[in-house]
Amino acid sequence: MQIIFFEDTISRRFKPLTLTRPLWDLRIGILTILEKWNYCLEPEFIGWKTRRNLELLFSSPSPDEEKACLYINSRFLPSEQLLKSIGNAKINDAFYYKDEPVCFLSAKPLDELTYAKLDSANKIDLNFKPVFVEYLWGLLELNGPQIKEDIELLNIKSVSETHNIKDTILEKPDNIFIDESATIEPGVILMANKGPIYIGPNSVIEAGAILKGPVAICNNATVKMTARVYDSSTIGPFSKVGGEVSSTIFHSYSNKAHDGFVGNSIFGQWCNLGADSNTSNLKNNYDFVRIQDWETKEFYKVGFQFFGTVMGDHSKTSINSMLSTGTTCGVSSNIFTSAFPPKYIPSFTWLDGEKNPEFRFDKALEVMKAMMARRNVELSEEYEHMMRYIFEQRKA
Numbered sequence: 001m002q003i004i005f006f007e008d009t010i011s012r013r014f015k016p017l018t019l020t021r022p023l024w025d026l027r028i029g030i031l032t033i034l035e036k037w038n039y040c041l042e043p044e045f046i047g048w049k050t051r052r053n054l055e056l057l058f059s060s061p062s063p064d065e066e067k068a069c070l071y072i073n074s075r076f077l078p079s080e081q082l083l084k085s086i087g088n089a090k091i092n093d094a095f096y097y098k099d100e101p102v103c104f105l106s107a108k109p110l111d112e113l114t115y116a117k118l119d120s121a122n123k124i125d126l127n128f129k130p131v132f133v134e135y136l137w138g139l140l141e142l143n144g145p146q147i148k149e150d151i152e153l154l155n156i157k158s159v160s161e162t163h164n165i166k167d168t169i170l171e172k173p174d175n176i177f178i179d180e181s182a183t184i185e186p187g188v189i190l191m192a193n194k195g196p197i198y199i200g201p202n203s204v205i206e207a208g209a210i211l212k213g214p215v216a217i218c219n220n221a222t223v224k225m226t227a228r229v230y231d232s233s234t235i236g237p238f239s240k241v242g243g244e245v246s247s248t249i250f251h252s253y254s255n256k257a258h259d260g261f262v263g264n265s266i267f268g269q270w271c272n273l274g275a276d277s278n279t280s281n282l283k284n285n286y287d288f289v290r291i292q293d294w295e296t297k298e299f300y301k302v303g304f305q306f307f308g309t310v311m312g313d314h315s316k317t318s319i320n321s322m323l324s325t326g327t328t329c330g331v332s333s334n335i336f337t338s339a340f341p342p343k344y345i346p347s348f349t350w351l352d353g354e355k356n357p358e359f360r361f362d363k364a365l366e367v368m369k370a371m372m373a374r375r376n377v378e379l380s381e382e383y384e385h386m387m388r389y390i391f392e393q394r395k396a
Contacts, residue, residue: 332364
């Protein structure tokens with residue numbers, strides 16, 4: 001089977017995270033959306049249709065022109081019922097849920113997937129609710145359940161079936177999954193009675209850390225000494241966290257290595273939170289949190305009392321930074337004001353709390369290169385092109 005991901009009009013709601021990546025590259029649970037589908041379908045080919053500004057960095061391979069293609073809406077995640085429907089699909093079948101396209105089986109690859117093409121297909125309305133994300137906060141809603149789903153996909157054996165770990169406290173070891181290459185230091189407490197705990201390859205859990213499942217510590221990630229990581233949290237590959245983390249997703253290469261609290265928040269790649277940075281995730285009047293739409297700038301309530309910060313790639317806070325409930329921060333912004341910053345922080349902002357000037361692109365690029373070099377990652381021309389586009393859009 002060949003599969004090709006596409007983005008619908010609702011996908012724009014996931015900015016600023018998707019300013020620098022296609023929607024299928026978002027991490028929910030342990031795996032990204034693309035990785036989940038890859039494990040479930042084991043296709044011979046994976047490609048994608050993406051926005052023009054991402055085409056250089058995320059260049060899609062070319063499918064076999066003589067073979068059928070399954071087009072998948074990037075907002076939808078694989079589930080047992082949806083996979084069964086796909087398995088029974090015939091050429092030209094298009095599955096919908098509440099008038100939203102879910103997937104479409106084409107006899108061959110299309111130059112462009114249009115709504116007109118979908119309208120002419122054999123429309124099938126799903127009689128069950130598939131698993132999908134509709135807004136940013138949907139990633140947090142699904143994160144805990146998806147950790148469990150991903151563990152089943154990865155077919156990992158629990159600690160009770162593999163090896164003993166000394167000098168630790170394990171609550172419900174049959175719900176704890178630790179890769180043999182991971183390092184667990186003395187005094188670690190793993191509490192998995194309310195959800196599974198996954199600790200991936202080459203990750204490190206330092207002495208005295210406490211993890212309360214469901215929690216995913218992905219490959220090469222580090223949980224610092226005496227850190228507390230609460231349920232429904234994902235620490236992405238090569239990320240480092242310390243202090244207190246609750247119901248939060250860190251994508252790869254992001255750091256919160258010191259004390260401070262983050263809760264009900266989502267951080268992109270290459271973010272860094274200075275020591276004692278804190279995110280507020282609950283309003284003093286206990287009202288629902290409001291966030292600002294990235295494109296329209298209109299405020300709307302998320303329908304939850306708890307929601308913290310969404311931060312795009314390469315943004316950073318200084319020590320003792322305070323972020324309000326419902327803060328959205330763009331790409332490559334620096335926050336170092338002593339007061340609460342605004343809830344909407346555009347990309348490439350040098351937020352000093354006074355003039356808040358634009359972060360010059362040449363200087364921002366220097367910082368990106370320096371941070372990435374520390375992890376032996378080279379900033380490519382394609383990556384720079386994508387970042388320059390975001391910078392120019394910010395100016396526009």
